[in-house]
Amino acid sequence: MKLPDQEAFDASSTHEDVPAGELESGPSSDPRPDGPLDTDNKELEVPKDPLLFIQLNELLGWPQALEWKETGRWVLFEEKLEVGAGRWSAPHVPTLALPSLQKLRSLLAEGLILLDCPAQSLLELVEQVTRVESLSPELRGQLQTLLLQRPQHHFSTTGTSPCWGPTHPRKASYDEEAPLKEQNPLRQKLPPGAEAGAVLAGELGFLAQPLGAFVRLRDPVVLGPLTEVPLPSRFFCLLLGPPMLGRGYHEMGRAAAVLLSDPQFQWSVRRANSLHDLLAALDAFLEEVTVLPPGRWDPTARISPPKCLPSQHKRFTLQVQVKGLLPPHRAPAEDRHRDGPQAPSVELQRTGRKASWYPSDFLDALHPQCFSAMLYIYLATITNAITFGGLLGDATGGSQPLTILSSTGPVLVFERLLFSFSRDNSLDYLPFRLWVGIWVATFCLVLVATEASVLVRYFTRFTEEGFCALISLIFIYDAVGKMLNLTHDYPIQKHGSPAYGCLCQYPGPGGNESQWTRTRQNDRDDIFSMDLGLVNASLLPPPECVQRGGYPRGPGCHTVPDIAFFSLLLFFTSFLFAMALKHVRTSRFFPSVVRKVLSDFSSVLAILLGCALDAYLGLPTPKLTVPREFKPTLPGRGWLVSPFGANPWWLSVVAALPALLLSILIFMDQQITAVILNRPEYKLRKGAGFHLDLFCVAVLMLLTSVLGLPWYVSATVISLAHMDSLRKESRACSPGEPPSFLGIREQRLTGLMVFILTGVSIFLAPVLKFIPMPVLYGIFLYMGVAALSSIQFIKRVQLLLMPTKHQPDLLLLRHVPLSRVHLFTAIQLACLGLLWIIKSTPAAIIFPLMLLGLVGVRKALEWVFSSQELLWLDELMPEEERSILDKGLEPEHSFSGSDSEDSELMYQPKAPEINISVN
Amino acid sequence: MKLPDQEAFDASSTHEDVPAGELESGPSSDPRPDGPLDTDNKELEVPKDPLLFIQLNELLGWPQALEWKETGRWVLFEEKLEVGAGRWSAPHVPTLALPSLQKLRSLLAEGLILLDCPAQSLLELVEQVTRVESLSPELRGQLQTLLLQRPQHHFSTTGTSPCWGPTHPRKASYDEEAPLKEQNPLRQKLPPGAEAGAVLAGELGFLAQPLGAFVRLRDPVVLGPLTEVPLPSRFFCLLLGPPMLGRGYHEMGRAAAVLLSDPQFQWSVRRANSLHDLLAALDAFLEEVTVLPPGRWDPTARISPPKCLPSQHKRFTLQVQVKGLLPPHRAPAEDRHRDGPQAPSVELQRTGRKASWYPSDFLDALHPQCFSAMLYIYLATITNAITFGGLLGDATGGSQPLTILSSTGPVLVFERLLFSFSRDNSLDYLPFRLWVGIWVATFCLVLVATEASVLVRYFTRFTEEGFCALISLIFIYDAVGKMLNLTHDYPIQKHGSPAYGCLCQYPGPGGNESQWTRTRQNDRDDIFSMDLGLVNASLLPPPECVQRGGYPRGPGCHTVPDIAFFSLLLFFTSFLFAMALKHVRTSRFFPSVVRKVLSDFSSVLAILLGCALDAYLGLPTPKLTVPREFKPTLPGRGWLVSPFGANPWWLSVVAALPALLLSILIFMDQQITAVILNRPEYKLRKGAGFHLDLFCVAVLMLLTSVLGLPWYVSATVISLAHMDSLRKESRACSPGEPPSFLGIREQRLTGLMVFILTGVSIFLAPVLKFIPMPVLYGIFLYMGVAALSSIQFIKRVQLLLMPTKHQPDLLLLRHVPLSRVHLFTAIQLACLGLLWIIKSTPAAIIFPLMLLGLVGVRKALEWVFSSQELLWLDELMPEEERSILDKGLEPEHSFSGSDSEDSELMYQPKAPEINISVN
16 A cells, blocks of 8 residues: 555655646646646646757767767656667766856857757758858868768667667668657657757867857757657757867767756747847756765766656746746645645535536546456455454344444444443343434434534544554454454364364264263363273264264364464465565566556455465365345344334433434544545545535434444545555656656446445355455455555654664654654554553443544644644644744744745645665 | 675775775774785875864854854765754755855955964964954954854754753853763764864854955864864864845855865865965866756755765876876775786685684674674574485485584585485495595595686686575575475375374273274275274373373374474564564664664574474474484494495495596585685685685595595585674764675684584584474575575576666666676576586486586687676686786777766776665
């Protein structure tokens, strides 16, 4: 399961900081949806610049065999031709030496600048470019021939066998149609409308002085085979000169290419009117470069593309301040933040807009991932149902059947208490429960009517995570507990264990029951020694014994050896296998399609592996069993619960009291889950329905109470697993661009199918009976661990165990003293511990109040922590938010030494943690 | 186990590229030994500059409450004060904005430059610095008071509770002794002789124009409480001026500090005679900075310190070229490389120097790590001995006892064949073997006499890794095979398994043996049904039955349930636990001491865990058993083997033939292990003894043949595990500097103790009998996997499974086409497969020749691959090396487009792979 926090990082980073020009023409082939949150489509007002593909053709082989060769290319990042290995390097952040930029500047300052050049072909362009006074006609001719020469491109078709362009390209004419057009995989990664920029650089001995030219074509033109990808070229840059020390022109060419690949420079140079504008753009670039000292950074080290690109917003703003130009787009970071904390309230003000999504709710499900998600969640649901059903059955003396509906931990705890209470007071449980249910439904309807769901805004991360951690822990506890219970059912044959030996006794002549008498009964150690007399017996295994009409006799007949340890093996195998497969997604091995399938189907594959292992050995492990008929489990009761039963009438009024507690629980359970699932970082487009969902829960509450079915609400862990199994990621990216999280496959089909499948599970029994329970417990454990590890709270708990110097460079830790972070974590831990203890004691009836107490504790924390700290550690509550907005957006005003760069990060508490490690 | 390749990276990187000034005064508190390889101590000729600690004090609080506050510090990397969190950031590569460097340059150009300032105290210094014409006397006074003000330092004493200097420091006088001297943990990380540099920067409203001053003190002086650490200051830089846009002075101060922390700048500025020299040094710095484009790199991102610092050698050389100055040190990288491939031959020319190491051979063992290593290797050896002993016993019909000496896979294979041969030909095995041994000893002595060990130079990485992979695979195969064999001894009780039921029969009245008669013998299905008649029996478990004088009867008496799966659980637990603990070393959790102990003791802890689990459940798992008496196992033979036995005399001559093959095997096995262990990357100081070791092996060969003990040579896997358990790493490092691999605790005590312990193992039986065999098999598997994963070959095999774009950025892949790399790997795989097949067939007798064939295959590869490619993929054989040295050091001369930066990397094939990932 991907960490939501990390998702937050992905979500808040990958795209929002890229300037609009890049973003829209960028590689994410999925159209960016204008979800309900995007009410103001400011972005669309400004025309976007096309994406630019830049190629560096270098002139090599002076003086003997001059030829152009592509040695570098840029889209977002640099790819360098590995000459020895004959392949493109991994995309990396381009690094330059400062002198090459300075040399480029002076070369351009004295060179030929053609802005809006009307050339329509390479020939025309070359003619215009070589119209320089310093060149003699003869040299001009030579230069033109050279420039029209077909360059050598490097293609890697499948990634394994490099395939070069024509080896002797000099013969080929420049306007020949490139036949390799289709083969270049880069072409597919560039969006339609992309333009090219060509940089030609090299040493040319016959030139007396350097020759620099920069051309912006009025209309982009495909310049023959000049660029590897036959895109219309917009920019052309020529940097030639007499041989110089080092690889000066190569580096200058790289500098020009890097400049052109910079979004800000691109934007400026597309609008430049003169050499002055061009140089100003170059100087603006220089003003903002990051400089690494030579003594601490190896210039040949390649820096992998960062997970998030730097914010260009500030740069554009600066540009505006300087030039008085309109910014090409709004600043996404700020707008986004405003949406963030207020998102729930936006949702809550909007209803009735969901209808428009209904068609896509089903069409979006046409993806194999949905099939995997369906299988996974179905198996999880049914296991969950059977586990909780079994627990409920235990807890309520069979009143609650082995169910195929979903119930949650806290509700189970509450119902167990309710049953104990009514049993202790000799009440008729189901009628009493009916009234509780009626009251709860009433209260919930009141909550819906008063739109009380806006209160979810008080459920900050503190409350969400406390609740989520509790639920996850219950999940883990149940998985391990159920597993260990198996060792009670299938005891391990310890040394000296008394359960040993089993005889098969036949009711043959001379043998009868009475002869199974114990001798020396007064000797305790010998309780298993018997005088067998004239028994007609065999040592057949019990099943065969029964088959042959005998009776298995002896203490060892009921023990099944090997099951306990084999179950443990299955449990660990399925858990570890699911974990490992999930991590395949980020592994280096296998093509991405294979990795995607493996990790999407991780739990299903783990279950299949467990089943295969089990089937191979054929041991009688406990299997998943589903009821084969559809009927109430408590004997003697009908489908409907009678309203009073044996209870006095006033009990229906008294039931309002527990109902109040249960309502709190239901409200919290339902809404916290909903809030977690609707976090902005999940990029849900179709909106939430807090009120409607609660209304449905209320109605279901009534129905289940009447029918005596278990009460149920949204199950946090399974819902998170559901979400996670439906993640969408971008596929086609520019080289070096990480796949971005696009959102969730929001549709209704998987959910619907899961419940239909659950409903017809009684018919699936022949298939389901092959699934061993330990395997399902292993998957349970996996879900619990995944849900637990997905919360920031656990990250902070981990900080407790880390020495300061090894802690990750979290933004949180840059701004809040470690002792305060630890204090906050400790308080959360204490709350969690208290909840766990209360849940396990008779005081558990006030458990719902304690959950509500979390909100109170969070409110009280305002006395302990400053709003500043709470903003980093948690989120702000509505009042705090208002107060901090009143104070203005500069939060660290109290200390003038704060970094200016921090102020921008300030309102991106979920911004990416950048943590570079050099292996 | 740390990957040797990675170690090679560590070894070749961490120190060698740092200029000598940094290196010697650096934080590695261990004195750098001048090992036998360092014959020419050129480095010592040049005096080294002391390490510099630089601190930035910023003037904050203008205009109300002016105070100096330390906001940054530098040793190798930058640490920034996290104002909000009140702690130091993690050390990171400093990044600058270009304008701040340019502003600094102009400020210094117009400012006050005092080189060799004779000031003896802060007071004197401040007086000299403020002697500027532009200041009025009044302002000068104000400024002096300000400069004498005690700055606020930030100390973090334990890493959790930040503790600030005096909160109201204005009252404190400057010359007050800092009482916090002892508390600052940074002090311990700086070597003796370190100097300080103080940069003071800030905005001062009353100044009309900027004030810049740069001071180099003639004699370093402790400038009162100016610096956090009370070191004598060498440099002082003051940057003050009227308020400006942004945090100009802060950034300028950072730029000055970064400059001062650059080794090249430091070196120049220590020798500068004028402002011109200073500015030239600054310009030289600017020439070499790495520039990151603003559009592709977030300037606020922090770059973690690289594992290896960039080579300063080239920079110094450049300096020399420009200034005609002597380089301060030799270029370590090149010298190092020369040593690399020729190291064995250097070793081989040197003997008799080992005596001088004898005292340290025992004194160096006084470290807890050695205790862990001893326990680990002892347990590994004894397990290995028992496993191989058992196999040898099987293979030679008991002639080879359960041994406590170490034998290796290939020798085992050979001996098995020898035994089959002599059995098939009705020969007396042990006398025949004696003669083989005598011949082998003779051949080995000849090899020693002819110094044939120089031939190990033909064992390139190709041969080493092929052999090592084979041995590791045999290890893994044996571990898994032995484990699976257990399930034969302890069969799983499958459904319908016939082995069921067990009775305890007492020899009481009425019961006798004859009554255990089978009825219906003709019915095959009923072989277990018996007429028990008047048996006096019970269902007691077999052990108790025997205790009470009964006889366990029935097919189920010999089966022990649950053992098979429990053994599997123990096997996997110990394997996974050992793996996990080994990785604790690089985890973020726990203080480094804890991590070190956990990973050093990983195998011992895993064995203990397995024993504890086993003891807790008390199941009768198979345990480690050692012989309790010291005697030959083959009944009827004496201690010495008779020279002829029943064999004809001429057999002693014929024995020379197999002896020839065995000699090759012994030579290869012994010497390849020795070559692997003596690789330069392990930084062994005490030299190897190829000849002496072979001599010892020859003598032992003779002894063991006479005594009928197994033949043994150096065991690769256990020796590697031994080396790995004795790794030394530096402890005290500058902030951000990774701990460097210092070498191996070379001593004789662990080895000696292991064999003494092995010898007295017969007395340790009462303790050893608690160790379950599955646990030891798990540790075996761990050792095999660790040894296998430590070789570059496996990394290349992994490349086969990786899509091109996900492959790590190995230097290898930058220079050799992927298809060639894959071809090389495929050839190695084919060789390995062939060896495995031959080992498993009757043709195994020629196995030693095949091993030797690896060298031939490698030689033949010269026809397939160029020397260039082989240099990257393997190492060069002696002739190739000579030929490539003749051709000169520029290897890629054939293609003029090669990168200039590559030529330096060229001769560091094991240089670090730089692979930055941004999380």
